Amino acid sequence: MTMLTLRPSVRKRDGVAVIDLRGEIDAGAEAVLKDAYGEALATGADEILLNFADVKYINSTGVALLVGLLARARRDKRTLLACGLSDYYRELFTVTRLSDFVELYADETAVLQHIQQKARGEK
């Protein structure tokens, strides 16, 4: 009944598993999101970055899916990061307090820079 509204793809960049989310995050996204997460997990990366740059729409079901994803990531001891959120969705993350648990970045470059800095700092 629900159409396939999200087409995520997973890649690894500089030790970070990046899930590029394309489309809409609603009820139809559940299965593909789960698969994408599994794929990201399989890369062995500690950090998983959700790229929202091409996301057009997130509804309450989508929020629930993201909450479920976050819960799983915490159980799997993975850090979930997000980038490419529009102002409005940034606000949505704030309202729902998802931003308390997911670090938000402007874009992928910002994420990688931050991680490199952190790595340098650790050295």
Added chain:
Amino acid sequence: MSIRTVTPKLERSQEESHFDRRSWLMLGLASAVLFYSLVMTFYVALLPGDGWVLHYDLTQPDPDIHFTNYYGSTPSPLQSGDALVAVEGKSVEQVVAAAYALRSPRPEQWKVGNTVAYTVERDGRELTLDVPIMRPPPQILWEYLTRQVNGRLILPMSLTMIVLGLVVFLQRPRYLPAQLLLLFSWSLAGSQLGFIPTSLAMLLDPFALFFIHTPLLFSVWQLTILPVIVHLLLVFPIIKLPLRRYSRLTLLALYLPAQLVPWFILVLNLGNPSAMITARDTWQLVQLLAAFIVMSWSVIHTFRTVQDATVRAQMRWVTFGVLFGFMGSVLGWTFTTLLGGSSILYTLFVLPMLLLPLSLAVAILRYRLFDIDFIIRRTLIYGAVSVLLALIFAGSVVALQTIFRSVTNLSSNVAVALSTLGIAALALPLRNRIQDVIDRRFYRQKYDAQKTFETFVTGLQTKTDLESLAAETRAVIQETLQPTNVKVWLVANETRALVEDEGEVIWLRSNDPILALMQHTRRIVEVNKLHLDSPTLRIMKIEAATLIAPLINQDKIIGFITLGSRRSEQGYSTDDYQLLTNLVMQAAPAFRVAELVREQRQEAQQREQLEQELQVARLVQQTLLPKETLELEGWTVKTHYQPARAIGGDFYDFIHLPDGRVSIIIGDVTDKGTPAALVMAMTRTLLREATKLYDRPGEILAAVNDSLVGDIPEKMFVTCFYAVLEPMTGKLVYANAGHNVPYWRTGGEVKELHARGMPLGLMPGMNYEEKEMVIGEQDMTLFYTDGLVEAHDVKRNMLGGGKVKEFLARHSPNTDIVTQLLNYQTDFVDPDLEQEDDTTLIVLQRRNIHVIHEDRALKINSQNEKRWTVVTSFQLPTASGNERIAMQNVEVAVKPLLSSSKLERLKTAVAEATMNALEHGNRNDKTKHVSVTVYKNAKQIAVHITDQGRVPIPEPSVPDLTAKLAGLQPPRGWGLFLIQNMVDEMNICSTDAGQTVELIVNLERNTQ
């Protein structure tokens, strides 16, 4: 030391191993008899003679004397079978008559080294032979005793009797039966030793003839044997009536005839051997008959009159001895007399002669060696079977030999060997088989006992129920040992009355002295042998217990089993002791386990009973608590009630007052459990009654206090916070009777609702301060009981009011404060601790979202609708994804009016509200639709989204993200929250026709 079964009735001598005068006398007498026998035996055996042994019959008018065996070392002219006709010309009749007239018929030539002329009849011819007279060498005696068929057993048997009599006598030298047994067995042994074959020398020697010679007419032992054995049976195991009452007379009757009669017979029949022998035999028969009658009467009388198990057991031995020994000997004598001195039959009857003293010895010393019934029957049956088998065996060997010989040409030796081996191979299993069958058939009882015991022991591990274990143990003992009664005594773990009989088990106190004694003894003991001042022991004796077997588990006594005397009144045998020992050894651990199981079960039962009582009380109590939470327009009221034990002393109540106000009451009765619940119920009723009578909380508490003071138990009191709320205005009037101070959060601040007042029920005539405040929008008030603040963490720190206050300050007004507070408490407390106290919470929140079941709940309603302009209005069928259409339509309609961010927010709100309407309101029912209308006025844009469902839209709450991430709540449930946060105002109207969500967005001035 041997076990002495002294029955007190018989003898009470403490020093029974010491000799008294009679002991010495009896020993002297017995020694004299034995010494005399030996001397005479030697004398007779060494008389000079011809070296031949005779067979003779003097009862005929023509005496028959013929020679049978020769013991001499030099060749003799006589031959076996020669019949004596005359000696030195004197006929046999004359010789015998002279001998029996006490005149020596010995011819003058009868001297060592001479020859005497014998006239003998051989093969029908008379011959006269010169027979040399020699002195037999001493070893002739040995030859006599061993070479003769009947003699072979005499020596060992006589020696056995001598030793036996002496052993018994030395064990109990003062005990008359032991003394008599000594006399009897030594006389008997002496008579047997003197029983040497007859020679012509003996017939010709009057001295030998009258005192030793085989007719035994006047031999000393003949005078002692029978009277002594009868005497013995009259005093053992108990002294019989004739001896008790007329002891001298009885003794005279016993001994005098035996001493006198033979003299009469001798004197009256001098010179007439045939008459003398007939008289002697008659007298002997009379004596035997009399002895037999007296002995039988003694045995039967004892059995019929005496119930004492020991005596009866002893009597069994006596009976056994009399039956087999006496009767066997009598038969032996008879057969010997009938069939001649060297008959093989005599051998068969010599052995029983030993049985009489043997069984008497056993009876006197110890009667518990064997199960006598068993032995008697076994002897009889196995004897018969063995003979039968021997015959079959012999027959088979012969038959096989014949077959072998006829079929093959094997030598007869090989044939014998082969056939014997073959039959032996067959016979052994056959014998075992037959024995098995006999065991099962004839000793069914014993056999079954063993089987029963084995089955019982095998099944012990599975028996954990104490009552049935005890019952089964008793049954097994009943079946196998057949006592009159069996009791199981167990040590009670709790304090009990002295002894408590519970049917299957009798309980003992653990400090009962008998336990210490048995712990020390550790084996089966006869109750009579216990000397202890114990009431338990007295009870045992009353219960007719005779044996006591300790149950010892892991070296500790846990009880014992007592057995009454045997039903058959026979004593317990060593087998029985063994069986019982095994049984208690195996059963003890099982009893321990069963006891533990029983204890646990009892505890569980008690707990369950208590639990059930509490369950009932809880049900009663819960019916007293409000069944539903308070429903107030514009207010959210949440309650939580968790008693610590099944019932607590906490209570709360909501009472709707006629003017629309609501009483909110929370209280706590000191103490917990059932009494607290009862007081709580009473207090609740009093509060309700007082609420009807009085208006103000202070008055109500004062009235309830006065009522309670007289009625509740001392040291018990009730704390109570009583508040009256005016829902429309939020005004709260309250008074406090010593209860925990409620918290009121207004703005970011948390305040306490103080009011002075003593707890209810302590003192009469108390006053309660009243206070008043107003609960504003989004304010929250928390009423609670001890349980919340007095929770302890691992370090025994109390949660305390301060922390609760801080917690309330931190949390947003829209959250589910009850759940969060409880989670907070749970995180705080030591997880190992049981919930310490009841916890009751009432959270009163004034809402800023008015959910009213009329359309006046909406900003745009039927009254003011005209002041708004409809921007667009449309209907959507119920289909998944149609919320997008609503979103797009609204976007198109209001895009010019709103900034992009506000538009985005409204779009989300519209989409979510429509989605809820489709899914939750219309429940995806395709026949229903969702209406969307967009209004506007100068300042605001409003969107109405109406479904056709009947499911009221729930109040929005803040999803607890932490709980969701921890997996404690499902990730869903964001819809209403998002809507509420995306718009400036949200109103909900629930009617029967459908639910409407009103979304209002303020227009920005610059865009206007």
